[in-house]
Amino acid sequence: MRGLYLHIPFCSKKCIYCDFYSLETTHLMNAFVQTLLQEIELRAPLLTDAQRHFDTVFFGGGTPSLLSVEQMEQILSTLQRHFSFEGGAEWTMECNPGTVTVESLAGYRAAGMNRLSFGVQSFFENDLAFLSRIHSKSEAVEAVEAARKAGFDNVNIDLMFALPNQTFERWQANLETAVRLETEHISAYSLIFEEGTPLNAMKLRGEVRQSDEDDDAQMYEWTMEFLANNSYTQYEVSNFARTGRECRHNCIYWQGDEYLAFGPSAHGYVGGERYWNARSLKRYTDMVAANMLPITNSEVLSEKERMFERAFLELRSKGIRLAEFQRDFGISLKTVMQPLFTKYEGENLLHIQKNRISLTPRGYVLCDAISADVITALEHHTGAAWAKGVEVALGED
């Protein structure tokens, strides 16, 4: 599968925890859309026919729902002109409740979008105020209802746990509300104190305290059990979907497949090369205006780096596909890792199936430690160290 990511770098207001690149303004949006179209036109002729064909498209940000329907139509028609798309391709856009109406969502649907991802985070006003989200609880519920009226049958909501002062009961109530809304997909993330964010500065000044790790683990374990009991299948550490409703775009990242990326700060992975677009809108705009691709950095991954990355990302999601791993890297993981896998299976942390090694719910709780052990064992076997971390150009969904 191949994906296409577009980064829309504008938000009405910056959330205190967010380290995605976005500007708190909308007056540059018209000019930005023209630059984005130009970037697509610069890039498309440099690709092979196979590289111009996609299964998924994902608008992240930032807040793509700040784009008008006309702007979205313009972008989609430019994509259609330069690229080809699988029949039934997944077209997702991230939306902020508080920025959408039934009319605007119907317009996006008519333009070709078929999946929405709402950054809800919480259904409690005090959590939303703390996180500096622009929407209220009722706007979050209304946004999902508006999506249904606009004809969307594939909707995700993002929720956050491990917020300072969030009780277990409040988290339970959040998930219960989400399940009542019957969205096809729920992403449940723990709040991360990212360096450089206002939230982290508040922590360093002693104004907020990170929640207790044991409490977080308890919330997470309850989340997995509750969502499983409500017919949501977990297919990644933080992602749960009804049958057939997994986010196909995110699966592309986790399977090590290729994705093309447009917009400031976007990352792509094409032909074994990972590339980064200029992060600042000004630099991005200047480069495209000079008819240059706005790429500021790239790296070709070695076979061993691809192997480590594949093991790491697949283990965190649906599990490592053993035959594909052996085909691509010449290593039988079942043989090489047998003592480790057997130990973890005995501790109910891993399922060992014919062609897949995957985490159990208990394994998901200890995912970081298990991944580290698997990578260390791989390093030991191959004699190579995995120096680089994995950075994937994801939105919240």
Ligand code: SF4
């Ligand atoms: S979390 Fe989403 S809405 Fe908030 S600032 Fe970041 S990109 Fe914008």
